[in-house]
Amino acid sequence: xxxxxxMILPGDHIGPEIMNEVLPLFEMLSSKLDVSFQxxxxxxxGNCLDLHHCPIQPETLQEAQGCDAIxxxxxxxxxxxxxxxxxxxxxxxxxxxxxxxxxANVRPAKVISESQLAFSSLKPERVEGVxxxxxxxxxxxxxFGPKVxxxxxxxxxxxxxxxxxxxxxxxxxxxxxLSLSLGGKEPLAIHSIDKANVMASSRLWxxxxxxxxxxxxxxLEPKLSHHLVDSAAMVLAKEPRKLNGILLTENLFGxxxxxxxxxxxxxxxxxxxxxxxxxxxxxxxxxxxxPKGVYQPVSGSAPDIAGKGIANPxxxxxxxxxxxxxxxxxTRVADLIDEAIRTTLDRGECTIDAGGNLSTREAGQxxxxxx
Amino acid sequence: xxxxxxMILPGDHIGPEIMNEVLPLFEMLSSKLDVSFQxxxxxxxGNCLDLHHCPIQPETLQEAQGCDAIxxxxxxxxxxxxxxxxxxxxxxxxxxxxxxxxxANVRPAKVISESQLAFSSLKPERVEGVxxxxxxxxxxxxxFGPKVxxxxxxxxxxxxxxxxxxxxxxxxxxxxxLSLSLGGKEPLAIHSIDKANVMASSRLWxxxxxxxxxxxxxxLEPKLSHHLVDSAAMVLAKEPRKLNGILLTENLFGxxxxxxxxxxxxxxxxxxxxxxxxxxxxxxxxxxxxPKGVYQPVSGSAPDIAGKGIANPxxxxxxxxxxxxxxxxxTRVADLIDEAIRTTLDRGECTIDAGGNLSTREAGQxxxxxx
Ligand SMILES: CC(C)[C@H](C(=O)O)[C@@H](O)C(=O)O
Ligand SMILES: CC(C)[C@H](C(=O)O)[C@@H](O)C(=O)O
Numbered sequence: 001x002x003x004x005x006x007m008i009l010p011g012d013h014i015g016p017e018i019m020n021e022v023l024p025l026f027e028m029l030s031s032k033l034d035v036s037f038q039x040x041x042x043x044x045x046g047n048c049l050d051l052h053h054c055p056i057q058p059e060t061l062q063e064a065q066g067c068d069a070i071x072x073x074x075x076x077x078x079x080x081x082x083x084x085x086x087x088x089x090x091x092x093x094x095x096x097x098x099x100x101x102x103x104a105n106v107r108p109a110k111v112i113s114e115s116q117l118a119f120s121s122l123k124p125e126r127v128e129g130v131x132x133x134x135x136x137x138x139x140x141x142x143x144f145g146p147k148v149x150x151x152x153x154x155x156x157x158x159x160x161x162x163x164x165x166x167x168x169x170x171x172x173x174x175x176x177x178l179s180l181s182l183g184g185k186e187p188l189a190i191h192s193i194d195k196a197n198v199m200a201s202s203r204l205w206x207x208x209x210x211x212x213x214x215x216x217x218x219x220l221e222p223k224l225s226h227h228l229v230d231s232a233a234m235v236l237a238k239e240p241r242k243l244n245g246i247l248l249t250e251n252l253f254g255x256x257x258x259x260x261x262x263x264x265x266x267x268x269x270x271x272x273x274x275x276x277x278x279x280x281x282x283x284x285x286x287x288x289x290x291p292k293g294v295y296q297p298v299s300g301s302a303p304d305i306a307g308k309g310i311a312n313p314x315x316x317x318x319x320x321x322x323x324x325x326x327x328x329x330x331t332r333v334a335d336l337i338d339e340a341i342r343t344t345l346d347r348g349e350c351t352i353d354a355g356g357n358l359s360t361r362e363a364g365q366x367x368x369x370x371x
Numbered sequence: 372x373x374x375x376x377x378m379i380l381p382g383d384h385i386g387p388e389i390m391n392e393v394l395p396l397f398e399m400l401s402s403k404l405d406v407s408f409q410x411x412x413x414x415x416x417g418n419c420l421d422l423h424h425c426p427i428q429p430e431t432l433q434e435a436q437g438c439d440a441i442x443x444x445x446x447x448x449x450x451x452x453x454x455x456x457x458x459x460x461x462x463x464x465x466x467x468x469x470x471x472x473x474x475a476n477v478r479p480a481k482v483i484s485e486s487q488l489a490f491s492s493l494k495p496e497r498v499e500g501v502x503x504x505x506x507x508x509x510x511x512x513x514x515f516g517p518k519v520x521x522x523x524x525x526x527x528x529x530x531x532x533x534x535x536x537x538x539x540x541x542x543x544x545x546x547x548x549l550s551l552s553l554g555g556k557e558p559l560a561i562h563s564i565d566k567a568n569v570m571a572s573s574r575l576w577x578x579x580x581x582x583x584x585x586x587x588x589x590x591l592e593p594k595l596s597h598h599l600v601d602s603a604a605m606v607l608a609k610e611p612r613k614l615n616g617i618l619l620t621e622n623l624f625g626x627x628x629x630x631x632x633x634x635x636x637x638x639x640x641x642x643x644x645x646x647x648x649x650x651x652x653x654x655x656x657x658x659x660x661x662p663k664g665v666y667q668p669v670s671g672s673a674p675d676i677a678g679k680g681i682a683n684p685x686x687x688x689x690x691x692x693x694x695x696x697x698x699x700x701x702t703r704v705a706d707l708i709d710e711a712i713r714t715t716l717d718r719g720e721c722t723i724d725a726g727g728n729l730s731t732r733e734a735g736q737x738x739x740x741x742x
Binding site for chain 1: 456459461465491492493494497513514516518519520521525526527528529530531532533534535536566568569570571572574575578600601602604605607608609610623624626627628629630631633634635639
């Protein structure tokens with residue numbers, strides 16, 4: 001019998017509320033399958049700042065390294081907004097990314113159920129069939145380059161955006177794996193996004209993406225295209241289906257474009273994300289070591305609705321499913337949860353933001369019924 | 372009688388086609404008003420590369436400095452896409468920006484006519500009343516910071532994003548002028564966009580924007596808010612009216628967000644833009660020196676429709692109107708053209724992309740009738 005170590009980081013505001021809805025899954029799965037889970041609940045973000053005066057404890061970072069996966073609720077809120085970077089909730093997430101070398105951030109955005117179309121800001125005929133995975137470089141670029149901080153009387157401040165060949169190549173390999181594994185018969189299109197007409201690091205990006213695909217995945221060459229980030233933003237807002245497939249991009253562009261993409265299919269509360277230390281393994285039973293991952297809904301901590309019991313737990317279930325699929329060896333569980341999400345959405349058994357009238361608790365129950 | 376010097380840069384692909392439609396305005400205005408124009412037509416972009424092996428000639432940059440304003444069509448196309456940065460059409464534009472110190476890029480996006488709503492990818496109720504001006508820093512940041520270029524076997528490449536206090540302060544002053552002058556009774560909201568939770572240059576940005584408004588425009592303090600760029604992209608795609616007013620932002624974020632914003636109201640072919648060397652002067656007859664400006668439609672060179680006579684000239688007329696308003700002393704002409712654009716759009720007298728069936732030439736005529 002396999003035992004998985006999973007770290008639970010509920011976080012702030014709606015984080016613990018939606019986390020509560022997936023926690024029962026661990027017992028349900030242990031009782032049905034030949035697996036067990038060792039759960040470790042820890043603090044991150046604002047609630048960690050309040051208690052420990054740091055956004056994540058060094059011990060937590062160490063323990064996380066010993067886990068198979070980390071499930072995260074959400075982090076941050078107005079209460080902690082004024083702090084310098086040492087004292088910001090988000091810094092907890094940035095440290096986790098770096099410490100575990102989670103260089104591949106996978107953020108899928110797709111229309112799961114027709115019922116979502118009513119909630120998109122885009123016209124239904126523009127949204128139907130949208131299926132975009134942002135694959136964002138997650139531990140490099142301007143996020144982690146050397147900085148000149150502005151003092152109180154600062155005359156200047158700066159950030160360096162630097163990329164190495166290997167940082168680009170390893171993410172390109174993840175893009176190739178996703179394209180081949182998720183594409184079914186046809187590999188998915190890979191849209192590499194950069195600003196190569198202006199930035200030197202983007203010129204390296206484009207060059208290395210091209211070379212890596214040509215030399216290591218020649219069968220994907222016809223699937224690869226290059227787009228400027230400004231034009232990609234325009235296309236996403238206008239004809240998002242044109243960018244169906246994988247958006248392969250650097251850290252800052254990925255931050256902006258994934259947020260943009262996430263609102264296209266309708267409710268933000270439906271989407272999960274993964275931050276991975278390597279390419280996901282898709283084969284059930286494969287002996288290859290699986291990447292570590294932090295799995296987290298994209299909806300954020302939503303302070304405005306916290307405590308009301310109306311937060312949408314689906315993004316948390318989706319994150320749970322991605323964890324089962326990629327960091328654990330539980331593909332069939334992942335399929336089951338995905339199917340349960342689709343069914344409940346189709347039936348309108350969901351929270352108000354997605355067109356239903358269920359509470360967080362009831363929406364969670366509705367999905368767990370199928371597990 | 373006042374004589375204005377105006378440089379004409381038709382550029383590539385549809386550039387000359389739409390430029391042709393505004394050129395007759397100069398004679399029409401000279402014959403009706405007590406003004407004359409000295410026009411200087413020069414090359415920029417691909418057609419300049421073809422003839423002179425550089426994207427803009429040094430003489431042209433010098434002559435531009437002696438002009439009151441520069442009217443630009445569009446630049447670039449697949450033919451010239453492979454060049455290094457010395458040999459790219461866009462480099463012509465970047466040099467013009469730097470040489471004339473056009474630090475303030477103003478890109479308005481609004482719904483002028485109900486007829487546009489059909490062409491937006493967003494649902495009409497989300498687009499109605501959108502009125503957003505992106506004010507982008509145009510000569511600093513990562514565009515012009517020191518670069519480490521990737522060689523053929525490069526292991527690393529980088530770009531520095533650097534801002535000085537004064538670069539941020541002077542653009543903030545332009546934002547304040549726009550807010551006060553364009554807002555009518557209520558000044559426009561100023562939404563400053565940054566990534567202050569991650570970037571040091573953004574932390575300087577936020578600090579200087581705050582201080583400049585507090586000390587120089589205290590009456591605008593209640594109008595000022597700060598947003599993270601990822602969240603702003605999300606709001607623009609979801610509820611764009613929430614960001615009505617001025618988006619005050621740095622070069623790269625402005626590039627991405629202005630392109631995103633430009634597709635929201637429907638046809639891209641309707642929008643003009645201004646790149647200015649100072650705050651615009653709104654008072655007709657004011658003796659203060661007016662800023663130099665490059666005025667250009669946002670639609671780009673559109674190689675796919677070039678030569679077909681179907682390009683929308685309205686963005687070019689809009690750019691002409693902005694030139695009259697801000698770099699010349701011809702406010703009433705600007706008002707007249709804006710009114711003509713609205714009337715022809717309402718009547719469907721426009722090109723196919725905006726719902727009509729007129730050619731570029733006919734659409735131009737339709738507008739010129741009112742001048
Ligand atoms: C919280 C913040 C540091 C983070 C980022 O910018 O990466 C967030 O916006 C995200 O996209 O995960
Ligand atoms: C052509 C290019 C260099 C330019 C930019 O990135 O500034 C363009 O995208 C723009 O927005 O004017």
